[in-house]
Amino acid sequence: MKYLFGVDIGGTTVKMGLLSEVGECLEKWEIPTDKTNNGANILSDVAASIVSKLSEKKIDKSDVIGVGAGVPGPVDSKGIVHNAVNLGWGTFNAAEELSSLTGLNAMVGNDANVAALGEMWKGGAKGYSDVVMVTLGTGVGGGIIIDGKIVNGSVGAGGEIGHIHMNDNEEKACGCGGHGCLEQYASATGIARTAGEMFEEYKGNTVLTKDDLSAKAVFDGVKAGDELCISIAKRFGDMLGKGLAVIAAVVNPEVFVLGGGVSKAGEVLIGYVEPSFKKYAFPGTKNVKIVLATLGNDAGMYGAAKLV
Amino acid sequence: MKYLFGVDIGGTTVKMGLLSEVGECLEKWEIPTDKTNNGANILSDVAASIVSKLSEKKIDKSDVIGVGAGVPGPVDSKGIVHNAVNLGWGTFNAAEELSSLTGLNAMVGNDANVAALGEMWKGGAKGYSDVVMVTLGTGVGGGIIIDGKIVNGSVGAGGEIGHIHMNDNEEKACGCGGHGCLEQYASATGIARTAGEMFEEYKGNTVLTKDDLSAKAVFDGVKAGDELCISIAKRFGDMLGKGLAVIAAVVNPEVFVLGGGVSKAGEVLIGYVEPSFKKYAFPGTKNVKIVLATLGNDAGMYGAAKLV
Numbered sequence: 340m341k342y343l344f345g346v347d348i349g350g351t352t353v354k355m356g357l358l359s360e361v362g363e364c365l366e367k368w369e370i371p372t373d374k375t376n377n378g379a380n381i382l383s384d385v386a387a388s389i390v391s392k393l394s395e396k397k398i399d400k401s402d403v404i405g406v407g408a409g410v411p412g413p414v415d416s417k418g419i420v421h422n423a424v425n426l427g428w429g430t431f432n433a434a435e436e437l438s439s440l441t442g443l444n445a446m447v448g449n450d451a452n453v454a455a456l457g458e459m460w461k462g463g464a465k466g467y468s469d470v471v472m473v474t475l476g477t478g479v480g481g482g483i484i485i486d487g488k489i490v491n492g493s494v495g496a497g498g499e500i501g502h503i504h505m506n507d508n509e510e511k512a513c514g515c516g517g518h519g520c521l522e523q524y525a526s527a528t529g530i531a532r533t534a535g536e537m538f539e540e541y542k543g544n545t546v547l548t549k550d551d552l553s554a555k556a557v558f559d560g561v562k563a564g565d566e567l568c569i570s571i572a573k574r575f576g577d578m579l580g581k582g583l584a585v586i587a588a589v590v591n592p593e594v595f596v597l598g599g600g601v602s603k604a605g606e607v608l609i610g611y612v613e614p615s616f617k618k619y620a621f622p623g624t625k626n627v628k629i630v631l632a633t634l635g636n637d638a639g640m641y642g643a644a645k646l647v
Numbered sequence: 648m649k650y651l652f653g654v655d656i657g658g659t660t661v662k663m664g665l666l667s668e669v670g671e672c673l674e675k676w677e678i679p680t681d682k683t684n685n686g687a688n689i690l691s692d693v694a695a696s697i698v699s700k701l702s703e704k705k706i707d708k709s710d711v712i713g714v715g716a717g718v719p720g721p722v723d724s725k726g727i728v729h730n731a732v733n734l735g736w737g738t739f740n741a742a743e744e745l746s747s748l749t750g751l752n753a754m755v756g757n758d759a760n761v762a763a764l765g766e767m768w769k770g771g772a773k774g775y776s777d778v779v780m781v782t783l784g785t786g787v788g789g790g791i792i793i794d795g796k797i798v799n800g801s802v803g804a805g806g807e808i809g810h811i812h813m814n815d816n817e818e819k820a821c822g823c824g825g826h827g828c829l830e831q832y833a834s835a836t837g838i839a840r841t842a843g844e845m846f847e848e849y850k851g852n853t854v855l856t857k858d859d860l861s862a863k864a865v866f867d868g869v870k871a872g873d874e875l876c877i878s879i880a881k882r883f884g885d886m887l888g889k890g891l892a893v894i895a896a897v898v899n900p901e902v903f904v905l906g907g908g909v910s911k912a913g914e915v916l917i918g919y920v921e922p923s924f925k926k927y928a929f930p931g932t933k934n935v936k937i938v939l940a941t942l943g944n945d946a947g948m949y950g951a952a953k954l955v
Contacts (some may be wrong), residue, residue, distance in 0.1 A: 416794070421931075450716055451684075469800070469801045483895075483897065483898070485793060485798050486724070486796070488794070489900075490793050490898055490899075492777065492898060492900070492932075493777045493900060493901040493935070494899060494931055494932070494934070495899075496896070496899040496929060496931035496932050497897070497898055497899040498894075498897070499896045499897075499929050499931060499932070500896060500897060501901070502896045502929035503896045503897070504889060504891050504892055504893060504896075504927040514930055515930055516930060517927065517929065517930075520929075521752040581812060585811050585812060585893055586803075586897055587808045588804070588810045588811045588812075589789075589791065589805070589806070589807075589808060589893075589897045589898060590791070590800060590805055590897060590898065591799075591800025591801055591802060591803075591804040591806075591807065591813070592800070592801060593801040619809035619812045619825065621723060621804060621807050621825065621828075622823055622824060622825075623729075623802055623803070623804035623807060624800075624802070624804050624807070626802070627801070633685070
């Protein structure tokens with residue numbers, strides 16, 4: 340039997356998995372992300388954990404196909420990370436370093452791209468090869484896969500779909516410095532902002548309270564039939580559907596996979612996104628499917644393993 | 648010496664080329680496109696012309712690497728054409744048919760994608776492997792190349808960037824049935840429409856006349872320092888730059904290549920597109936280059952040959 344390691348490096352913890360070559364997860368565990376000293380210890384901690392797992396399981400290095408890792412920042416197709424600010428990392432070849440630290444074949448990719456690969460291999464996009472994953476969390480991330488391969492982009496900024504420009508009239512700045520990015524409307528943060536603005540103006544009764552205007556509260560309200568929540572969800576769906584229509588005109592995938600915290604709202608989400616997508620999409624792309632991610636936090640670990 | 652045939656099938660003529668395997672054009676010629684009987688004779692006319700050229704040049708079929716053809720319509724990665732309405736074609740495997748008619752290896756692609764491949768091989772994007780070509784003609788077409796390979800999309804609608812939704816307030820319909828597509832502002836037709844609207848409202852002196860509000864007249868006026876023309880060019884540049892920014896956030900290419908009739912205006916065009924691109928682009932993608940196509944009408948012929 341041959342083995343794979345999948346490593347998902349986050350800002351707080353590193354999720355690790357030992358998998359069989361066909362992608363069965365044999366064991367998963369976590370180690371803390373050590374961000375001291377500009378994250379200089381992160382890869383050696385990962386390597387030490389892998390070496391210790393090999394020894395514990397009495398697995399020979401020659402039976403390991405390799406280690407794949409997802410990193411929160413731009414990574415190009417050579418495994419070079421370009422400033423992963425959340426880890427304190429500058430620009431260096433993380434794949435080479437991980438390989439030299441472990442003595443194993445290693446590949447590194449952007450975390451959102453790697454999660455898309457995971458959903459294609461074992462999750463909501465299983466069986467497809469042209470996939471766009473949209474991660475709706477604090478921000479909006481994206482991972483694009485064409486013919487089964489990640490589109491990294493020339494400087495690792497492929498799939499930065501949270502920063503598609505959507506609105507010329509936006510006065511507030513996005514985290515990227517732009518104004519009117521998709522992320523400002525379709526992330527959990529963006530939904531909460533819309534909820535705040537609409538709550539202020541709303542005169543009727545609502546289940547929402549000033550203390551909790553979160554995306555979760557909004558979609559709980561939608562499920563309870565709350566009118567204000569439904570209006571907020573419509574505004575979110577209009578923006579995200581329009582963004583997906585733009586993406587479809589560029590790469591025409593087979594399927595969009597919606598993941599991240601916001602997607603925990605479930606199928607109800609798709610009911611708000613799909614009508615807007617069909618309204619704005621180029622006719623040839625209207626049949627692109629929109630599905631939910633199914634792997635949750637494990638998508639990165641699976642996708643990282645699939646990298647190698 | 649090994650040979651390639653490049654075939655660019657247009658609505659009026661078929662441009663054909665005999666090339667060496669390194670892409671040197673040895674001879675080029677044209678035949679008319681026979682659109683009678685739903686275009687049923689087009690591929691057999693192409694095949695007859697190839698066979699006759701082989702006989703004229705005394706080239707043995709075993710010395711021909713293959714025939715590539717570009718088609719004005721959606722084509723998937725298997726060479727299946729999905730309704731090329733300009734030729735009268737429905738859905739069928741044009742690559743297989745061209746191969747059986749010629750007895751040669753054959754590949755077929757969408758004309759805009761194939762032109763992008765040509766510009767990457769021999770034109771403005773030479774030396775790059777992540778390229779987006781934007782064809783500014785009667786409409787706006789696009790060809791996307793990632794890692795040296797065309798992004799066809801799941802139903803051949805990859806690179807349909809003319810139909811990126813740009814404007815919620817557009818009242819006129821695009822040819823695709825949508826409202827507010829990039830093509831409505833950035834094509835030659837779109838520029839002429841903007842020119843018409845702004846000409847009506849303009850009170851000052853201008854070199855433009857009601858009889859000629861074409862894209863060419865506008866850019867000739869720009870070069871002469873005409874204020875109205877400069878305003879029209881700014882509106883065009885704002886829309887196209889914003890569209891390119893969106894594309895860059897999705898696939899993060901190394902270079903945009905501007906081709907088609909509008910691009911004959913020359914370098915002056917880039918001066919109107921680039922500031923808007925930089926204004927709306929995600930920071931990580933601001934350094935993407937914008938260049939002019941250099942192969943003109945031969946891009947499709949070169950790119951088609953490169954397919955095989």
